[in-house]
Amino acid sequence: MAIIAIQNLTYHYPQTTQPALQDLSFQVEEGEFVAVIGANGAGKSTLCYALTGFAPHFFRGEMSGQVLVAGLDTRHTPLEELMLVAGLVFQNPGNQISGAKFTVYEEIAFGxxxxxxxxxxxxxxxxxIMALTGIxxxxxxxxxxxxxxxxxxxxLASILVMEPKLLVLDEPTSQLDPIGSREVFETIRAMSKQGMTVIMAEHKLEWVATFADRVIALANGEIILNGPPAEVLTSPLLIEHHIGQTRYTTVAKQAQAEQLWPPERALPVVIDEAEAGFRAYKK
Amino acid sequence: MPDNLSLYIERDSPLQRLNPLTKLAISFSLILIGFLGPGYWLATLLFICVLVPLSIWGKIGPEFLQRTVRLILPLALFLFVMQSLFYPGGRTVLWRFWIFSVKLEGVQFAYLTATRLMNMVGAFLLLLLSTHPSTLMTDLTRRGVSPSLTYILVSTLQIIPQMRNKANTIIDAQRSRGLETQGSVRARIGALLPLVGPLVFGSLVDVEERAIALEARAFKAKRVKTSLIHVPDSVRQRQVRIGLVVLTLVMIGIRLWPL
Structure with a gap:
């Protein structure tokens, strides 16, 4: 069953002429882990805000089309109700601490x-939730x-404790070091494995390739690719739109150009596929 | 650097366990009685006979005295010097040197003002040292004070140290680019602009993100809020609070309409 159904979504921030999102249509099934990739300014954060109702309720602006989250039309549902179905975690960890509480335990209780x-x-x-998130x-x-x-x-725990049906993450590790990023990704993976629907905007393509069931690539507010990670992350369109590729795809592509990669084999997006490809070539 | 500006000292004592509103009532009534009540020695008596025993009861006696003295001593010294020398209308000269003369009326006025201020500072410190801000705000919110107001009060205690950290980071960043932030007054003033710009603009961005974070935690939800912390109260404490309010009103009455 689709937990998210977006139909012809176009959104303009106030006092802008260029739409931040343009004619977006897609669905997300319950329990799916969908990664949203794109260069800076592609519309990833705006899509996260549209899914949680912050666009247009918080940012105002003009919105056309329809966003249904767990059956609720985000445009006509108050934020307070949307928060119960869609939780948002964003980039800066410090700014997500409420400032109203003095201990982690109380902080999680705040919501x-x-x-x-x-x-x-x-x-x-x-x-x-504290046990689940390891805190x-x-x-x-x-x-x-x-x-x-x-x-x-x-x-993350402060949002999860409110038991939303959908978890929306806007580059949750962009300001973290590798150890911090791993801790957060592992927690998100644990949530996904428990059946939670996750939408994650992310730049780290290796992690996207490892975790996501599906990848949506955005450029200039439009969907340019929507499909399985192996298909989307090896598309030449990613280079064209300055999104990049995983290091495994890049290395294998170079090897392919030098006839060092099995010709019939698809390009890898994760390390295991890359290793298997090079071993197959060696044989 | 501390994570927040709270002065609270965690101790297991009956004072700490009192309802925050009771402590708030004690503090405010002591301040008002100290300022408005009759008698030259009242503020001194309130400090010695009420505040100090209460602080000992709360197991925060040494910290209470240390902080009160540290806060009040410079002010008291300044008051004594200024008032004893320049108190208008002082006639009784205690001693004289060069062109200055110390007058009794000035010394008395300085003593009265200093002890009243000491009483006020002590009353506030007793409240702040023995009451966790979280408990105070939870209780006030439960009693109908706006959650937005209590949020502003509590978050200020925590966000100011974060801003100070951010300012230090900006100063270090500017310094690493060759900006002189130490030395003459002129150099220090010149270094202010490159600090204030990023700090203010950065804080404005933070405000938007913090507002989103609060919305995401249903802060604006139109529901009856609950609290994780249970703040105990009792009938006896309510009676004490009523008694304190009556006593304070009587003192104000005596001041306004002397017998």
Missing amino acids: LENLGVPPAEMRPRIDR TDFANRSPYALSGGQQQRVA
């Missing part, structure tokens, strides 16, 4: 308090005393 969840119900939910040890620490990766996991 539940705002939703009016009874305290007795809060604690088991918080404990479960149980930080429960009594200040959220500001944590590393970027740890803060981002707190931000």
Whole structure:
């Protein structure tokens, strides 16, 4: 069943003539992990905001077409209700810490308090999410005393505890070091494996290739590719639109040009495929 | 650098366990009674006989005294010097040197003002040292204070140190590009602009992101908010609060309409 159904979505930020999103149409099935890739300014963040209702409710602007999330029309549903079905985590971990709470445990409870969840119900939910995101040890620490990766996991836990049906991530690791990025990706993967629908805008194509069920590539606010990672991430259109390729695809392409890659074999997007390709050539 | 500006000291004591509103009532009534109440020695008595014992009861006695003295001493010294020498209308000269003369009325006025200020600073410190801001704001929100107002108060305590960290990062970045940030007053003033620009614009971007983060956590939801923290209260504490309000009103009444 489709949890997201976007039909002819076009969106302009206020006082702009160029649309940030242009005639987008696609669907996402429940439990799918969809990665959104694109160069800076391609519309990835705007798509994340449109899926969570921030565009147009928060940013205003002009929107045409329809975005249905779990059956709710984002244009006609208040943000407060949309937050219950679609959770948003974005780039800067520090700015997602509310500032209203002094410990990680209280920080995670903040969303539940705002939703009016009874305290007795809060604690088991918080404990479960903290264990899932691996932050149980930080429960009594200040959220500001944590590393970027740890803060981002707190931000993730703070959204997940509200039990949304859909998790929207806007470049969640762009400001993190490799260790922090790995911690966050592993947490997202764990959520996806539990059946949560995930939409993640991301630049790190190796991670996209590893995790995503499907990849949507954007350029100038339009969808240029939409399909399985192996198909989208090896498309020449990615180079044309300055999105890049995984390092494995790049190396294999070069090897192909020098007849060092098996001609019948598809280009790799993950390390295992690259290794298998080079081994097959060697044989 | 601390993560927040809270002065709270975690101790297991009856004072810490009191309802924050009770402590707020104690502090404000002590301040008002100290300023408005009759008698030259009232503020001193309130400090010695009420505030100091309360701080000992709260197991924060040394910290309370240390911070009060550190805050009030420079101010008190300044008051004594200025008032004893320049108090208008002072007639009783205590001693004289060169063109200056120290007058009794000035010393008395300085003492009264200094002890009232000490009482005020002490009352606030007692509240802040024994009450976690989170508990105070939770209780106030539960009693109907706007969540936005309590959010502004609490977040300020935490966001200011973050801004200070950011300012230090910007200074380091500018310094690494050769900007002189130390030395003469002129050099320091010149270094302000390259600091203020990125700090202000960066903070404006942060505000937008923080607003999105708050919306994403249903902060604006039109529902009855609940709280993870349970802040205990009792009938006796309510009676104490009412008593303090009545006492303060009586003091104000006596001040306005002397017997």
